[in-house]
Amino acid sequence: MKRNWIYIPSTGVTVLLSLITGIGNLIPFSHIESDLAHLGYPPYFRFILGTWKVIAAIVIAVPRRTWIKDLAYMGVLLELSGAAISRMAMGDGAGKVMLPLLLAGVVGVSWAGFRWRIDGQ
Numbered sequence: 723m724k725r726n727w728i729y730i731p732s733t734g735v736t737v738l739l740s741l742i743t744g745i746g747n748l749i750p751f752s753h754i755e756s757d758l759a760h761l762g763y764p765p766y767f768r769f770i771l772g773t774w775k776v777i778a779a780i781v782i783a784v785p786r787r788t789w790i791k792d793l794a795y796m797g798v799l800l801e802l803s804g805a806a807i808s809r810m811a812m813g814d815g816a817g818k819v820m821l822p823l824l825l826a827g828v829v830g831v832s833w834a835g836f837r838w839r840i841d842g843q
Contacts, residue, residue, distance in 0.1 A: 747772025
């Protein structure tokens with residue numbers, strides 16, 4: 723319980739990040755659509771990505787301690803690391819490469835807090 727001050731805000735950021743960008747892929751938000759086109763992804767990819775992001779946000783937000791939550795965290799981390807690599811491959815600036823990596827750090831803190839709460843350390 724002592725580490726809730728780290729777990730709760732980082733989890734809130736993780737859930738909001740996945741939910742808002744997932745909905746932005748599904749609706750779509752114009753800047754997300756243009757970013758995916760810039761990175762060379764086909765238009766249908768945003769539906770796949772958006773669906774999985776919304777599912778991940780829901781799974782992470784539900785206060786149950788299940789193995790599927792680890793998979794949701796892994797999916798978000800893979801998506802963010804893939805975003806950074808895609809940005810780097812397209813020659814985008816350091817800021818656009820570092821942002822997903824910084825967000826991945828927040829997601830990692832949330833996941834570590836989740837594991838700490840389960841393992842009881």
